Amino acid sequence: MSQNATPTLEEVARAAGVSRATASRAINGLPYVSERAREQVARAVEVLGYRTNQVARSLATKRTGSIALVMSEPGNFVLSDPFFARVLRGIYSGLSGSQMQLVLLMNNEQDEEDGFARYLCGGHVDGALVVSLHGEDPLPGLLVDAGLPVVLGGRPLARVDAPYVDVDNFNGASSAARHLIDIGRRRVATIAGPEDMSVGMDRLSGWRRGMAGTGIATDAVEHGDFTMEGGAAAMRRLLRNHPDLDAVFAASDLMAVGAMQVLHAAGRRIPEEVAVVGFDNLDIAPTMSPPLTTVRQPIEEFGRTMTWRLLAQLEGETGLPPSIMLPTELVRRAST
Amino acid sequence: MSQNATPTLEEVARAAGVSRATASRAINGLPYVSERAREQVARAVEVLGYRTNQVARSLATKRTGSIALVMSEPGNFVLSDPFFARVLRGIYSGLSGSQMQLVLLMNNEQDEEDGFARYLCGGHVDGALVVSLHGEDPLPGLLVDAGLPVVLGGRPLARVDAPYVDVDNFNGASSAARHLIDIGRRRVATIAGPEDMSVGMDRLSGWRRGMAGTGIATDAVEHGDFTMEGGAAAMRRLLRNHPDLDAVFAASDLMAVGAMQVLHAAGRRIPEEVAVVGFDNLDIAPTMSPPLTTVRQPIEEFGRTMTWRLLAQLEGETGLPPSIMLPTELVRRAST
DNA sequence: CTGAAAGCGCTTACAG
DNA sequence: CTGAAAGCGCTTACAG
Structure with a gap:
């Protein structure tokens, strides 16, 4: 079986009684091949178990597929x-x-x-x-x-x-911040994403934009790495440094999950004492307790x-x- | 920049004043290249921004790396x-x-x-x-x-x-069954894996082997797809068909998680009323409540x-x- | 140490 | 519709 390692186009052509050129055309379904030649080649391909060498084809066509x-x-x-x-x-x-x-x-x-x-x-x-x-x-x-x-x-x-x-991370984050303001929160924190990724920075800028003009401080900022653990750690820091916070915008749903676990553990009721907004709208968002308000992004x-x-x-x-x-x-x- | 799309070995050789053959040898660090030629080629590669075309190399060497x-x-x-x-x-x-x-x-x-x-x-x-x-x-x-x-x-x-x-799925599953017997369980069920995968079948056979000779029935078998949801669904069927079960061996930790959720919801205490064993020893196993007895396999x-x-x-x-x-x-x- | 040449297995104008 | 031939960009005996 793996004896005749790999038959080549040359052999197919010979077996079919045509040139390498027409064998190639037949195999690739190109026009200008007689019905007879096409059949002949198909049969040879079948018999020999031919598979075109993609590497060779790539070299010739400069396309890999x-x-x-x-x-x-x-x-x-x-x-x-x-x-x-x-x-x-x-x-x-x-x-x-x-x-x-x-x-x-x-x-x-x-x-x-x-x-x-x-x-x-x-x-x-x-x-x-x-x-x-x-x-x-x-x-x-x-x-x-x-x-x-x-x-x-x-x-x-x-x-x-x-x-x-x-x-649109910027406007999404901005609308999250504005929403928290609209429902009456006055000490809004954020768990931002990594500082070395645009998605992290844009959501932070958007949050700042949403807060702008409200006269509310925007100093309650901690960074996480988009994971649950990162969100939990950031939430702990926020509670320590800003114990009076009444809302938090997490830059990812996963970080929101971590944050909510920490809030629960700290005995803060959601949303009564602390409102939480995430970002992503993952499948888990509606199943959390309480179900998570979040910024939907069209991931697929x-x-x-x-x-x-x-x-x-x-x-x-x-x-x-x-x-x-x-x-x-x-x-x-x-x-x- | 992307003007000179891709310089070829030919061009490097010319720029270095050597043949394609020695350029190739120099680039691949092969012996029998004068110091002078080697430097010349290195310089040309640098200047032209040469990168060897792996497709062409593959065609020639029959290796892709x-x-x-x-x-x-x-x-x-x-x-x-x-x-x-x-x-x-x-x-x-x-x-x-x-x-x-x-x-x-x-x-x-x-x-x-x-x-x-x-x-x-x-x-x-x-x-x-x-x-x-x-x-x-x-x-x-x-x-x-x-x-x-x-x-x-x-x-x-x-x-x-x-x-x-x-x-060794067989012996792992077998030892799980024997363990359940050893701690005195007499109505042992299993949530097996898919029937179209050897890993599923081997763990089921192993479980049967472990139960053999004990005189205990081995009819409490339901299949899952190795996921949490699959494990939960199988557990529900087991509880319905064999309400008297006092132990369950799940063929994966994830299925054990699902099973335990269902058991909790049904008010069965673990391990007092129902003992649970998983398979995999994932990171989550020791963190579950109660921590999961499981069959460790060396995944990495x-x-x-x-x-x-x-x-x-x-x-x-x-x-x-x-x-x-x-x-x-x-x-x-x-x-x- | 070096280069001319053949070869890897295909595709594609070009000339019938 | 078909085939001879050149070419894709490398590597590698072979003969200096």
């Missing part, structure tokens, strides 16, 4: 985040019917940063989706310089000339849009927008 | 399973220092099953790790027939001539061993074992 999803995040972190699972679902949905394979690349813990660049720029893929960028990650710049089509998930902090898709749509944008670029579409912003919206529940 | 991890499971399922996160960590750890890139392939929901085979057999990777196989999945057979080195994670149900790494080691086995094969090592079994061990906690 696959794109990469790069996660600049340790794999095990990503794997436990429900947000990514939904982004991934959106990406697959955007890919459906496109004949493109998606290959996932995740950061190993102590990986030499360069592995990705070598792989991606080495012609293995036609383009890349890059999500969860931290700080001044040089990767997007490297890819762009190498001429690889790239779409970023989230606005990059570094100055790179790559298109990106983002959700986010993945789908990135994919669409990259595919469109690969197809040579022109006049594509350099960036796309997806809307967010406050979903009110019992936690406020 | 990457292996695939194939998950025969809808992506979003895998993404929320802590088990896979740890397997992945083990795989990366086994890969460290090997210069191999890992590419992840996950099943899209309604994907045409053939995409994987085309990709994998098309020369994109040097080998593949395949985990979470269901039933008679034809994939391993296709890969083996195509001559692609493959290592399976878990014994395949279908007859394929591929090496695999597995954990599982991933690391698969990787080692594949890498060894790629390096041409001979006499490699066709299958490797990793030991399991009962960890007793307060739930029994």
Whole structure:
């Protein structure tokens, strides 16, 4: 079985009694192949168990038929985040019917940063989706310089000339803050995201914008890493430093979960004593006790849009927008 | 910048004043290159921003420098399973220092099953790790027939001539059953895994083996899909059909979590009225209330061993074992 | 130590 | 509709 390792086009052609050229045309379903030749080739392919060598084809066509999803995040972190699972679902949905394979690349813990660049720029893929960028990650710049089509998930902090898709974190956070003001809260804290990610910074700016003009202090700010544990730790710090707070806006639902656990443990009633707003609208949000008011962002749509944008670029579409912003919206529940 | 799309070896050679052959040798750090030539080439590479075209190299060398991890499971399922996160960590750890890139392939929901085979057999990777196989999945057979080195994670149900790494599910489950008997339980149920996966079947057989010879009935069996929800649903069926049960062995910790929630809701005290044993020893096991007695399996080691086995094969090592079994061990906690 | 040349397995104008 | 031929960008014996 694995003796005749891999028959080549040459052998198929010979077996079919045609040239390599027409064998190739027949296999790829191109026009200008006689019915007879087409059958002959099909039979030979079947008999020999031929599979086209994608590497050779790639070298000739300069197309691979696959794109990469790069996660600049340790794999095990990503794997436990429900947000990514939904982004991934959106990406697959955007890919459906496109004949493109998606290959996932995740950061190993102590990986030499360069592995990705070598792989991606080495012609293995036609383009890349890059999500969860931290700080001044040089990767997007490297890819762009190498001429690889790239779409970023989230606005990059570094100055790179790559298109990106983002959700409207600023206005979402702003509406969250305003909502807390509207329901009468006067000591509003926030658990912000990481300072080295635009999504963290934009939600913080948005929160500040929402608070602006109300005369209410905006000094109750602690940062978390978007995880439950991070949210819990930040909440503890907030309670210590601002024991009089009556509301908190967490920049992710997971952090809101952690914060609510700490509030419960501290005996603060939600929402009577402390109102809580999250961000994401994960599936768990409505099931929490109390159900979480949060900012909905279209997560699947986010993945789908990135994919669409990259595919469109690969197809040579022109006049594509350099960036796309997806809307967010406050979903009110019992936690406020 | 992305003007000079990609300089070729040819251009580097010319710029360095050497032949393509020595340029190639210099770049790949091969011997028999004069110091002078080596410097010349290094300079040219630097100036032109050369990156070797991996596709072309692959075609010439028949090696790609990457292996695939194939998950025969809808992506979003895998993404929320802590088990896979740890397997992945083990795989990366086994890969460290090997210069191999890992590419992840996950099943899209309604994907045409053939995409994987085309990709994998098309020369994109040097080998593949395949985990979470269901039933008679034809994939391993296709890969083996195509001559692609493959290592399976878990014994395949279908007859394929591929090496695999597995954990000792049988003895682990057996010791769980025996433990329940030893502590005096006389109506022992089990929440088994899927019937189309060897890991599910082996844990069920092991449980039966553990019960054998005790004269105790082994008819209280319900199947789940290894998830919390699946475990909860199975537990409800067990309570309905065997209300007198005094112990339950769940074939995964996640199913044990679901089962315990249902038991709590039904007012059954754990372990006084119903003893519970899980399988996996996930991080959550010791944090549950009560802490879960479970069968520990070396999850990271599982991933690391698969990787080692594949890498060894790629390096041409001979006499490699066709299958490797990793030991399991009962960890007793307060739930029994 | 170095270079000319063949070869990896395909695709694609070009000329019938 | 078909085939001879060039080309994709590398590597690697082979002969200096």
